[in-house]
Amino acid sequence: MTESGVTEFASSSENLALKEAVIERIQGDGPITFQDFMAMALYEPGLGYYCSPGEKIGRAGDYLTSPEVSPLFGVMIGRQLREMWHLLGRPGTFDIVEPGAGNGTLCRDVLSWAARTAPDFLDCLRYILIDSSPAMTRRQRDLLESERLTEHVRWEACLPQAITGCILSNELLDAMPVHRVSARDEGMLELFVGWDGRRFVEEFRPPSTPALEDYFSRLGIDPPARCLTDVNLDAECWMGEAAARLSSGFLITFDYGYEAAELYAPWRTEGTLLTFYHHNPGSDPYLRLGRQDMTAHVDFTTVGRAGEQAGLATLGLVSQSQFLSNLGISEALRLGESDRNLEEYHRRKRAVLELLDPAGLGRIKALVQTRGQPQAVLTGWAEGVTDA
Ligand SMILES: C[S@@+](CC[C@H](N)C(=O)[O-])C[C@H]1O[C@@H](n2cnc3c(N)ncnc32)[C@H](O)[C@@H]1O
Numbered sequence: 001m002t003e004s005g006v007t008e009f010a011s012s013s014e015n016l017a018l019k020e021a022v023i024e025r026i027q028g029d030g031p032i033t034f035q036d037f038m039a040m041a042l043y044e045p046g047l048g049y050y051c052s053p054g055e056k057i058g059r060a061g062d063y064l065t066s067p068e069v070s071p072l073f074g075v076m077i078g079r080q081l082r083e084m085w086h087l088l089g090r091p092g093t094f095d096i097v098e099p100g101a102g103n104g105t106l107c108r109d110v111l112s113w114a115a116r117t118a119p120d121f122l123d124c125l126r127y128i129l130i131d132s133s134p135a136m137t138r139r140q141r142d143l144l145e146s147e148r149l150t151e152h153v154r155w156e157a158c159l160p161q162a163i164t165g166c167i168l169s170n171e172l173l174d175a176m177p178v179h180r181v182s183a184r185d186e187g188m189l190e191l192f193v194g195w196d197g198r199r200f201v202e203e204f205r206p207p208s209t210p211a212l213e214d215y216f217s218r219l220g221i222d223p224p225a226r227c228l229t230d231v232n233l234d235a236e237c238w239m240g241e242a243a244a245r246l247s248s249g250f251l252i253t254f255d256y257g258y259e260a261a262e263l264y265a266p267w268r269t270e271g272t273l274l275t276f277y278h279h280n281p282g283s284d285p286y287l288r289l290g291r292q293d294m295t296a297h298v299d300f301t302t303v304g305r306a307g308e309q310a311g312l313a314t315l316g317l318v319s320q321s322q323f324l325s326n327l328g329i330s331e332a333l334r335l336g337e338s339d340r341n342l343e344e345y346h347r348r349k350r351a352v353l354e355l356l357d358p359a360g361l362g363r364i365k366a367l368v369q370t371r372g373q374p375q376a377v378l379t380g381w382a383e384g385v386t387d388a
Helices: 016-029 034-043 071-087 105-117 119-124 134-146 211-219 233-245 300-309 320-326 329-333 342-356
Strands: 094-099 125-130 153-155 163-170 179-184 187-195 200-205 229-231 246-255 274-277 280-282 293-295 313-319 365-371
Touching: 016 034, 016 187, 034 179, 034 187, 034 293, 071 094, 071 105, 071 119, 071 163, 071 246, 071 320, 071 329, 071 342, 094 105, 105 119, 105 125, 105 134, 119 125, 134 153, 163 233, 187 211, 211 233, 211 300, 233 246, 233 300, 246 300, 300 313, 300 365, 313 320, 320 329, 320 342, 320 365, 329 342
Parallel strands: 094 125, 094 163, 125 153, 163 246
Antiparallel strands: 179 187, 179 229, 187 200, 246 365, 274 280, 274 293, 313 365
């Protein structure tokens, strides 16, 4: 359990208008599920963390993602995408669909790399960005317009039909709101959030939807007894939908997470929900409402199966560190003739080590699934190369 209910009403670093909206909803409907609370905290129009102005992702924000560490991440992704384009027979239009694109940094880095080194590939690219937050979409537009990279870019409100190419997400699923449940002697209970006039209060009630018990029956796993367990129904649903929209090509999912048996291990007593504020992790979701990020690890067994049920074949699941090593990121550790000064070289070296860090970004998982290329051997997921 978090130290729930300890948040006083007037904390300067929270979004008071958002807090009022959450309280009003609770006063109207009664206690809401934790999932509804998290959805409002992150995505309430105009008020939620991702839907309000300000730096969120990157060194000046609250947490770092791989594209924000270095353009080398985009270069490795670019190499993998070009290989996929070749495997599909170099179609005249190759879609890269990136939902949850954040600041638009990965898109910038893939397109810049293609412009420098793969102009034939660039000519065939249609890069489609989708983000549920208008504030993040604006950041993407500002970045790509300022770098004159919009020629191959389009923004869509939702996943297009009949995609040929690759759907690619980085830390999208772990930003979706989760239900929190607990297996008790009397059966599964779900965490609800109420308001006692001074603070948010947690209470357990029967599940809001049978989908939560069904989730574990389908996995054939019991949620660990008397623990707090996070269930991301939206991620499963999103993967099924994304897979259905893919006519031909690949679905790549980068995220923090584990296979179900590891994610729902009995020793994980508090689930995996984390908050981030100015690069400090925390565990109290009621603090700094609308000003801190919230995230929970992904169940790769369930999301993988969702893709398979929509007709995709799974080609591989590796750590990000292995993926990047397979694609040759360690070349960047060599001091080259083009390194004008040692400072530049050391900056690059630090970035590579950060992307490969087995206790940090390197432990992110990379899942790849396909429609139409079940025999494909992809460099990023090649066997025989071990983690750096
Ligand atoms: C953790 S950030 C990751 C950003 C970026 N991919 C990166 O690696 O820096 C999650 C992003 O996903 C967006 N998002 C959340 N749910 C979404 C959904 N269902 N569809 C599209 N975008 C979504 C958020 O607005 C945010 O921009």
